[in-house]
Amino acid sequence: xxxxxxxxxxxxxxxxxxxxxxxxxxxxxxAEVTMQPLRRFDLDAAIIFADILLPLPLIGVDFSFxxxxxxxIHNPLRDPRDAERLREGDPEEELRFVAEAITLVRxxxxxxxxxxxxxxxPFTLASYIIEGGHSRxxxxxxxxxxxxxxxxxxxxxxxxxxxxxYLKMQVNAGAQAIQLxxxxxxxxxxxxxxxxxRPFTSRIFSSLTACSVxxxxxxxxxxxxxxxxxxxxxTVQSVDWRIPLxxxxxIIGFDSAIQGNMDPLAMMAPVEVLKRKVEEVLEQAGTxxxxxxxxxxxxxxxxxxxxxxxxxxxxxxxxxxxx
Amino acid sequence: xxxxxxxxxxxxxxxxxxxxxxxxxxxxxxAEVTMQPLRRFDLDAAIIFADILLPLPLIGVDFSFxxxxxxxIHNPLRDPRDAERLREGDPEEELRFVAEAITLVRxxxxxxxxxxxxxxxPFTLASYIIEGGHSRxxxxxxxxxxxxxxxxxxxxxxxxxxxxxYLKMQVNAGAQAIQLxxxxxxxxxxxxxxxxxRPFTSRIFSSLTACSVxxxxxxxxxxxxxxxxxxxxxTVQSVDWRIPLxxxxxIIGFDSAIQGNMDPLAMMAPVEVLKRKVEEVLEQAGTxxxxxxxxxxxxxxxxxxxxxxxxxxxxxxxxxxxx
Numbered sequence: 001x002x003x004x005x006x007x008x009x010x011x012x013x014x015x016x017x018x019x020x021x022x023x024x025x026x027x028x029x030x031a032e033v034t035m036q037p038l039r040r041f042d043l044d045a046a047i048i049f050a051d052i053l054l055p056l057p058l059i060g061v062d063f064s065f066x067x068x069x070x071x072x073i074h075n076p077l078r079d080p081r082d083a084e085r086l087r088e089g090d091p092e093e094e095l096r097f098v099a100e101a102i103t104l105v106r107x108x109x110x111x112x113x114x115x116x117x118x119x120x121x122p123f124t125l126a127s128y129i130i131e132g133g134h135s136r137x138x139x140x141x142x143x144x145x146x147x148x149x150x151x152x153x154x155x156x157x158x159x160x161x162x163x164x165x166y167l168k169m170q171v172n173a174g175a176q177a178i179q180l181x182x183x184x185x186x187x188x189x190x191x192x193x194x195x196x197x198r199p200f201t202s203r204i205f206s207s208l209t210a211c212s213v214x215x216x217x218x219x220x221x222x223x224x225x226x227x228x229x230x231x232x233x234x235t236v237q238s239v240d241w242r243i244p245l246x247x248x249x250x251i252i253g254f255d256s257a258i259q260g261n262m263d264p265l266a267m268m269a270p271v272e273v274l275k276r277k278v279e280e281v282l283e284q285a286g287t288x289x290x291x292x293x294x295x296x297x298x299x300x301x302x303x304x305x306x307x308x309x310x311x312x313x314x315x316x317x318x319x320x321x322x323x
Numbered sequence: 324x325x326x327x328x329x330x331x332x333x334x335x336x337x338x339x340x341x342x343x344x345x346x347x348x349x350x351x352x353x354a355e356v357t358m359q360p361l362r363r364f365d366l367d368a369a370i371i372f373a374d375i376l377l378p379l380p381l382i383g384v385d386f387s388f389x390x391x392x393x394x395x396i397h398n399p400l401r402d403p404r405d406a407e408r409l410r411e412g413d414p415e416e417e418l419r420f421v422a423e424a425i426t427l428v429r430x431x432x433x434x435x436x437x438x439x440x441x442x443x444x445p446f447t448l449a450s451y452i453i454e455g456g457h458s459r460x461x462x463x464x465x466x467x468x469x470x471x472x473x474x475x476x477x478x479x480x481x482x483x484x485x486x487x488x489y490l491k492m493q494v495n496a497g498a499q500a501i502q503l504x505x506x507x508x509x510x511x512x513x514x515x516x517x518x519x520x521r522p523f524t525s526r527i528f529s530s531l532t533a534c535s536v537x538x539x540x541x542x543x544x545x546x547x548x549x550x551x552x553x554x555x556x557x558t559v560q561s562v563d564w565r566i567p568l569x570x571x572x573x574i575i576g577f578d579s580a581i582q583g584n585m586d587p588l589a590m591m592a593p594v595e596v597l598k599r600k601v602e603e604v605l606e607q608a609g610t611x612x613x614x615x616x617x618x619x620x621x622x623x624x625x626x627x628x629x630x631x632x633x634x635x636x637x638x639x640x641x642x643x644x645x646x
Contacts, residue, residue: 136457139588139623146592186544189564189586191603221509224546224566241512243547263512265462269469280514300462 003037004049006301007308010036020065024050027100034105038113040305041312045114045177046105048170050098052120052181053128055162058089061129069133076132080144083151086158091166098166099173106174116216117175119167121182121204122159123197129155138187145196152196160200164207171211179216180204180234183297186221193225198232205233216259220297226251240296241266245284249291257290264295267303267311274307278314293319326360327372329624330631333359343388347373350423357428361436363628364635368437368500369428371493373421375443375504376451378485381412384452392456399455403467406474409481414489421489422496429497439539440498442490444505444527445482446520452478461510468519475519483523487530494534502539503527503557506620509544516548521555528556539582543620549574563619564589568607572614580613587618590626590634597630601637616642 004011011033014023023029033049053063053071062074077083092099098117105115127141128134135141145152167178185197205215217234223243230237230252237256239248241263249258266277278293285291293315299308327334334356337346346352356372376386376394385397400406415422421440428438450464458464468475490501508520528538540557546566553560553575560579562571564586572581584607589600601616608614616638622631 137588142588143591146596186565190567221544242509242544244513265460265465268466273469
């Protein structure tokens with residue numbers, strides 16, 4: 001999950017001077033923000049500071065972040081015919097700054113810490129492109145995919161191709177693992193997931209297999225189709241807090257690694273509740289290899305910094321030696 | 324699910340003259356709105372036109388509906404000490420109009436159609452009371468329950484007691500089945516569900532067992548803890564579209580009835596897609612007894628009326644004789 005962000009005072013200080021996208025597009029600043037949580041906490045990996053929406057302009061979709069609201073797409077794709085007119089930019093040119101930030105972080109990062117690159121999965125990106133921002137029910141997205149399956153496929157195709165090139169660029173620049181965020185795919189039924197989303201995610205994972213880096217497959221609200229998610233690919237399946245980790249691992253298969261699955265809201269709890277929640281996740285994981293302790297989704301800006309430190313240290317303490 | 328509403332032109336016509344709460348609080352109008360979908364569609368049951376937030380004023384929490392936004396709580400419960408000062412009104416006095424509407428509908432309704440009464444479950448009501456309206460992440464609700472467990476219990480206790488009395492009143496007035504809406508409980512982890520929500524839902528169901536009416540237990544996003552939901556009680560478990568119905572029924576147990584589970588957004592699909600989706604749900608249900616065909620959540624205002632008619636007729640056609 002994104003580790004940097006508004007819960008860190010040093011991040012908020014930078015944000016007084018720069019916009020979020022201003023920092024993302026400046027490799028030195030993006031590298032600095034990526035390193036911020038690593039200076040504070042004993043984390044095993046860093047994740048590059050970027051945003052899943054960055055590739056949108058490469059297909060002709062423009063966006064910005066509205067303070068207190070979130071992402072806003074300036075030209076949402078509502079007329080299905082527009083799917084035929086999407087461009088296909090080159091990440092090596094237009095998202096060069098992400099590669100440069102990755103290379104910079106690798107120079108600064110302790111060699112025993114991994115750097116994770118990432119991208120949004122096609123369904124999740126398509127939902128922003130069609131809805132124009134966040135959505136409660138994905139009305140426009142679902143109506144589009146049900147009504148115009150050919151144009152849906154066109155949109156998903158171009159997102160798939162751009163994402164593959166974008167992620168390969170990140171690996172070439174030094175990313176040692178890749179996370180694919182299908183954050184909103186849990187809005188779909190299992191049948192719709194298999195039909196409208198999985199073929200594209202699956203192509204991304206199979207295209208990246210040759211890169212020989214761990215591939216983390218992220219979703220939320222997917223408790224009902226974890227097996228289908230796994231079959232799309234990825235070497236690590238990320239699960240959210242809505243299912244016990246042990247049950248999720250059993251469904252996914254113990255031959256796969258797993259990431260998760262503490263509720264990010266548990267970070268707001270008093271320390272004794274938080275401790276119990278960390279212990280519950282670790283008990284569910286048991287002594288098997290292949291568990292990455294993480295939240296089930298990103299940090300909230302309101303997260304107390306001292307709780308992050310507490311959790312990171314507790315996880316190391318409880319897992320040292322035994323795992 | 325609520326069957327009446329903004330997707331019906333005859334409902335929109337009434338709404339030009341009356342507010343939503345104005346109609347709910349007027350037994351004649353509430354009965355009329357309840358009957359509207361029954362006049363158009365060959366439905367097996369009617370559900371009383373009301374709102375899950377109606378009992379809130381009974382504990383001292385006031386709300387209204389803001390056009391285009393949704394419910395807004397005027398005095399959200401943020402100071403935990405306020406949980407000690409909640410009042411406990413009498414539904415027989417303050418929600419008498421719901422009982423009257425139920426009695427009126429029973430007089431009008433074809434005797435072979437059932438009338439369903441309903442209420443919101445304590446966790447879902449508490450989330451509105453604490454957040455002040457809809458929420459993306461339930462930050463305030465979870466922070467409250469983690470930080471002030473005693474005050475959380477006080478709030479849940481009073482909601483539980485009022486809900487039991489409210490539902491008994493509905494059965495006494497003529498409701499032939501009860502649905503308990505724990506619409507947002509899927510935001511919780513299974514552990515938190517068991518700890519902070521289930522004890523109260525469980526008490527409601529056990530208090531209603533003596534009423535000898537079917538009890539429908541509704542949730543969304545609960546694919547990861549359907550077994551825990553079932554153990555809270557209810558004779559019918561309602562599941563959403565995020566899990567195949569067959570898999571859900573297996574987890575819940577085939578000795579329980581099940582309700583669901585078409586995606587309400589599928590109602591926006593062209594008729595050939597919609598047909599496939601109805602068939603998928605019925606195939607998953609198989610030829611067992613105890614399946615109530617329904618959506619996994621309520622109708623959207625944008626739902627085309629002709630699609631509702633198509634689905635109702637198709638379900639009857641495909642299930643007549645065989646089930």
